[in-house]
Amino acid sequence: MFKATVVASKLREELAHYLELVQKNEALQIIHRGSPIRVLITQEHYLDLLSRLSIYEKAKNEKVSPSLSAKEIEARILKKLKKISEEELSDDRNRMGRKRTKPA
Numbered sequence: 001m002f003k004a005t006v007v008a009s010k011l012r013e014e015l016a017h018y019l020e021l022v023q024k025n026e027a028l029q030i031i032h033r034g035s036p037i038r039v040l041i042t043q044e045h046y047l048d049l050l051s052r053l054s055i056y057e058k059a060k061n062e063k064v065s066p067s068l069s070a071k072e073i074e075a076r077i078l079k080k081l082k083k084i085s086e087e088e089l090s091d092d093r094n095r096m097g098r099k100r101t102k103p104a
Contacts, residue, residue, distance in 0.1 A: 001027065002039075008032035 003026040004018070011018055011030055018040075022028050025048075028040040068076075 002029040003027060005029040005031060008035075 003021045006018055006028065008030055018028055022040050022042055024042065025045050026041075027045070030038040030040060032038070
């Protein structure tokens, strides 16, 4: 899990060495007297962990849209297309017989 565990004072002395140890999915555990234990990881590893966590967690007020089957999506699209084509036909009928007015 951790590549190494180091005391904070030792980390300050050999910072370059310990930063080199932290690569890809490897982590460094830092212990400091009177403080909570800290962990040093790469940004790439941190973002990977966050993305994995977000798959399983959701906020309390977050709404999840229901998953629809392909047939249901197709039916919705066909219904919308039919409605659009009917509106276009009704608009054309209202324009019939009207003369265009020339702009002044």
